[in-house]
Amino acid sequence: MFASLPAFLRVPLVCVVLLVNTLLHVLPLFALTLLRLAIPVAAIRRGIGAALVGIAESWLSVNGWLFDAFTRTRWQVEGLEGLGPRENYLVVCNHQSWVDIPALQKVFNRRIPFMRFFLKSELIWVPLLGPAWWALDFPFMKRHSRQQLEARPELRGKDREATRRACEKFRHLPVSVMNFTEGTRFTRAKHDAQGSPYTHLLRPKAGGVAFVIDAMGDAIRHMLDVTIVYPDGSGTMMDMIAGRIREIRVHVRRLPILPALRGDYEGDAAFRERFQAWVNDLWAEKDARITAMLAAPATSR
Template sequence: MLAKLPGLIRIPLALLLLAGNIVLHVLPLFAFTLVKLIVPVPAIRQACSRLLVRIAESWIGVNGRLFDLFTRIRWRIEGLAGLRRDGNYLVLCNHQSWVDIPVLQRVFNRRIPFLRFFLKQQLIWVPLLGPAWWALDFPFMKRYSRETLLKHPELQGKDREATRRACEKFRHMPVSVMNFVEGTRFTPAKHAAQSSPYRYLLRPKAGGLAFVLDAMGDALHAILDVTIVYPEGRCTMADLIAGRVHDIRVHVRERAIEAGLLGNYDEDAAFRGRVKLWVNTLWREKDAQVASMLTAADAAPTGN
């Protein structure tokens, strides 16, 4: 019913409720984070960690309910059968928009362990959200440009060390580690600049995937290969909140972690070649999957 309200009423109301949901969940999240920090008893800290995840899952659940109330999105989701809340997953996905994140949260919330993303270091300063991500053990990465590394070679490998430290923490909890393999959001300009061999995707980056698998490969039990398609074209968070997104399609495929994907990416050239071949093969299949999903969307009856 709320989706039928005029935009001048619906959009501010949706923003107000989304902001209220942030405050409603962030305040108790910070309270239990403080307890976790100051109480040295391991059992209490573990209990706080579990409560923090439940608060975050409630936060995501309420956001999903609000989007259901204020939008008219047709969801087409395939491949969720057999997922486990007690499993440990590496989630790989194409990346088109910040909308990908609430989509992934909506699809996987309470179906697999809580999703954690690698975030840029600067995002820790986002009001309320940055400290909340920190409290939930989201790993913050400080990426260095090629120019910076040339001027300061001592920084070489620091981002990889941060990846390893984050993943070591994840070895002792149920976790789903999210990796956007392209490393950045798709745009036609980036696609052209890369001379990407894929029609709908940027070139994949194998290094981050290899480092995560190397750090916690034996603690992970599967890879979730996720493809997201917006048949109406790439969209923004503003489009989502304003109700301009009407069709979202998600395909999930569980893949085994092959023994050949575990090794030293920096020092073993043969292994590095195997990982790149595996990722490029995956990306060719994903490109074909996107094409198939778009074709299916074009063939769907209007309003279905």
């Protein structure tokens, strides 16, 4: 609709509209959050929580429409059949760019329960969005360097405790728990520094996936194995807004979480070895899938 406008008009316009859309949704979200904090009745608090999710999904819907209206980005999405908002999911995905988050939100919004991400604690200070993520029960994780852990051994396991607390809350509401299993965005420098055995991926960190599966218990029965690629390069958020990302391809595979995938990752060495082998096999399949996705011909918009 607006994609044909010259860039010097289109980019500032979409930035302004994104800001206005955020304000229009965040302000009532904050008001309802204060109300939820003030009311001790559990049933009312749950109702307010559902209303908060509705506001967030509305915000994501408008953002998705804006990307369609202001860019010519082509979308190729496979594997959404059979998904629904009444079943909880663990969503596992490779991580290419900050664009991954709005791209996945656009693909999955209102098709599965609202996605929550594990966020770095520093992100709570992001203007508007940080408090909004907190209001929507996004768990914030404080990461510690190896030097910090060596100096203060009592910090070990804090992330696992935070994961368990967040998952305990998630057990009682419709949720999709999002996990970028590589732990960081892919770059060739990180790939080479790790000595990663994969062509397109960093080494996966199996522990986070195992902890979520164990902590959620029977409340989560399926995993969505998601692969995202950008045939012309992933780019930045500004590249997304400016329409410089020509195509985004997303492949979704629904897998059952079998009993063999539940166990004590930290305390059971045999289980940990089996689970790591399973995640490594998953990553090898994903690496081959990325090669095929990148080789596929471009789609029309």
